[in-house]
Amino acid sequence: MTIPATMTAIDPSAAGGPEVLQPVTRPVPTPEPGQVLVKVAAAGVNRPDVLQRQGLYPMPPGAPTIPGLEIAGTIVALGTDVTRWRVGDAVCALVAGGGYAEYCTAPAGQCLAVPSGMALTDAAGLPETWFTVWSNVMDRGHARPGETLLVHGGTSGIGVTAIQLGTALGMTVIVTAGSGEKCAAALALGAAHAIDYKAQDFVAEVARITDGRGVDLVLDMVGGDYVPRNLQCLADDGRHVSIAFQRGPRADLDLVAVMRKRLTLTGSMLRPRSVAFKTAIAETLEGVIWPEFEAGRIVPVTDKVFPLVEAAEAHRRMEAGTHVGKIVLSV
Incomplete structure (x- = not known):
C-alpha cells in the first residue's frame, strides 16, 4: 500500500468553539519503535476531546495536537519491534491523540483486533470507554x-x-x-x-x-x-x-x-498513564470482554456517525447531551 506524505486532519490552531474544528493538511506520521501506523476508518468522539478543544485539558508531553483518543482502521506500516501485528490487520486502538485524521500511529500493545463482523465505525467507539x-x-x-x-x-x-x-x-x-x-x-x-x-x-x-x-x-x-x-x-x-x-x-x-x-x-486519569499500563488493560479486555463481543452477548452502542469534515457538528451533539452511546467520526 502506498502511503501518502500528507493527510487531512482536524488540528485547530487555537482553542475555541466547535467552529475551530476545520479540516487541514498535515504530514502523515511515521510509526516509532513499538508502534503501528493505522489508516483510520473511524474515530470516536469523547468528552476529553471537547475539553481539549476548549483549552481546558492539557495534552500529555509528546501527544499529537490533533484530537482523538480512539480509532479503528487498517494497519499500513509497522515500527521496529512490532511482532504481533501485520500490515492489513483490522484493529481498534487507544491513542494519546491524533485520531481525527486519515492516518494515526498507535502503540502496538494498545491495539485490539476488531471483533469479527463488527463495523469499523462501531469498533472505533470501544477503546476509550x-x-x-x-x-x-x-x-x-x-x-x-x-x-x-x-x-x-x-x-x-x-x-x-x-x-x-x-x-x-x-x-x-x-x-x-x-x-x-x-x-x-x-x-x-x-x-x-x-x-x-x-x-x-x-x-x-x-x-x-x-x-x-x-x-x-x-x-x-x-x-x-x-x-x-x-x-x-x-x-x-x-x-x-x-x-x-x-x-x-x-x-x-x-x-x-x-x-x-x-x-x-x-x-484516575487514563490518558497520562504509561503504554505498559494500557497494554495490560488491553490484554485483559482481549481475554475477558472481546469474547463477549465475538459472541454477540455485548454489542456496541453507536449514537451517530459524522464525516470527519463535520467534526464541529459531532462536538455540538456531544455538548448538547442528547446522545445515547458513542458519537463517531467516519474518516
Missing part, C-alpha cells in the same frame, strides 16, 4: 458480582459501557440520566434502575431502591457538589471512583461520614 471503565470499576473500584453500582450519565459512552460491564459481572446497575427518554434507553440497555436527576432526588431514590442500604460503588463523572451527595448514597465500606469533574474539581466533604462508613475515595 472500555479501557476507562474497566480500569476504574474493576481495578480501582474492586467491583464484585452481586454488588450494586451507581453510574452518573447513564446514556453517555462511559455510562453505556458501565451498564454493559456491570450487567456482565452480575451487578445491579443504577444510573442517572437527564430525561425520561434517556432513562428508558438506559433500562433498555440493561440498567436495573434509572433515575431522572432533573425530576428526582437521586440520593433519595438510591435510598429507596436499596432499602436504605446504599450502593457498593459509585462511578462519578460529575464531581463538584455531586461528590458529597454520592457519599450519602454509599453503603458501609463503599467505594467512590472519580473519572471526570463536569461540575468542578473541588468538593466539600464530611470526613466523619467517610470514617464512620469506612469509605474509599479514589479516581
